[in-house]
Amino acid sequence: MPSPKARSSAARSGSVPCTGGNGRYEFISLSRTPPPHLLQRQGSDPTTARLRASESPNRRRGSGSSTSSTGGQQLPEEDCMKLNPSIIGIALSSLLAIDLWLSKRLGVCACEDSSWGSVRPLMKLVEISGHGIPWLAGAAYCLYKSDSAAGQEVMLNLLMALVLDLVLVGVMKAVVRRRRPAHNRMDMFATFSVDGYSFPSGHATRAAMCARFLLAHLVLAAPLRVLVLLWATFVGFSRVLLGRHHVTDVVFGFFMGYWQYNLVEILWLSPVVLQSTIGQLH
Numbered sequence: 001m002p003s004p005k006a007r008s009s010a011a012r013s014g015s016v017p018c019t020g021g022n023g024r025y026e027f028i029s030l031s032r033t034p035p036p037h038l039l040q041r042q043g044s045d046p047t048t049a050r051l052r053a054s055e056s057p058n059r060r061r062g063s064g065s066s067t068s069s070t071g072g073q074q075l076p077e078e079d080c081m082k083l084n085p086s087i088i089g090i091a092l093s094s095l096l097a098i099d100l101w102l103s104k105r106l107g108v109c110a111c112e113d114s115s116w117g118s119v120r121p122l123m124k125l126v127e128i129s130g131h132g133i134p135w136l137a138g139a140a141y142c143l144y145k146s147d148s149a150a151g152q153e154v155m156l157n158l159l160m161a162l163v164l165d166l167v168l169v170g171v172m173k174a175v176v177r178r179r180r181p182a183h184n185r186m187d188m189f190a191t192f193s194v195d196g197y198s199f200p201s202g203h204a205t206r207a208a209m210c211a212r213f214l215l216a217h218l219v220l221a222a223p224l225r226v227l228v229l230l231w232a233t234f235v236g237f238s239r240v241l242l243g244r245h246h247v248t249d250v251v252f253g254f255f256m257g258y259w260q261y262n263l264v265e266i267l268w269l270s271p272v273v274l275q276s277t278i279g280q281l282h
């Protein structure tokens with residue numbers, strides 16, 4: 001019998017124990033060609049037959065060209081690479097499971113019968129405050145009413161930012177196609193077809209982007225700055241409470257909105273650029 005130490009070192013080195021003709025255990029390597037007397041017996045040994053059956057087609061074909069060295073042993077590259085995706089896969093599915101569980105637990109305003117169903121109307125008001133239509137209409141109205149060049153510039157760029165946000169979120173939703181939580185009631189007003197999808201939360205991206213925009217260009221008083229930050233956080237949180245989104249949709253949405261504002265700053269439309277563009281059009 002091999003000692004436990006020998007057994008564990010065999011497992012590490014990728015060899016399997018099998019009995020030789022004299023009844024003693026001999027170790028054969030899975031990645032090396034075994035001696036002929038063992039090769040003959042492998043077909044009849046159930047353990048080795050199973051292991052051979054689970055070998056990759058490349059290895060079965062005897063392809064020795066694609067190898068990498070691990071601990072002195074030559075292992076096929078594909079075996080080394082399989083390890084990482086499985087670790088990432090396990091981490092991702094664990095995160096997904098936690099996300100689903102947490103989102104379900106937090107969806108306390110998903111319908112009137114839910115545990116916090118009585119505050120659903122309030123949550124829906126918060127939802128409207130982060131909806132695209134009031135923001136687009138508000139920015140367009142302020143642009144129309146503004147009589148200073150600086151005010152018009154800011155409002156025009158806010159409009160551009162809102163349209164950019166709708167486009168980027170729409171593309172992302174269409175690519176990822178994550179379904180909304182099962183407990184969500186699809187009773188939102190004015191939605192695009194991609195809003196049937198969940199990832200990322202459009203309200204969260206808009207809230208994060210608009211909050212940065214307001215803090216940078218409009219709101220100066222400290223209490224109002226705090227209020228803007230609280231509003232953005234609450235808009236994101238309300239998405240999960242209403243059962244509209246998973247937690248990860250909102251967290252990603254906040255990051256995406258924050259990053260979108262950087263893009264808005266890069267693409268900023270200045271009056272000089274606008275005038276020269278209009279001049280070229282004429």
Ligand SMILES: CC(C)=CCC/C(C)=C/COP(=O)(O)O
Binds near residue numbers: 131190204
């Ligand atoms: C019709 C317009 C102009 C915007 C749609 C806004 C909307 C309904 C986004 C969906 O947000 P969530 O992804 O957070 O549910």
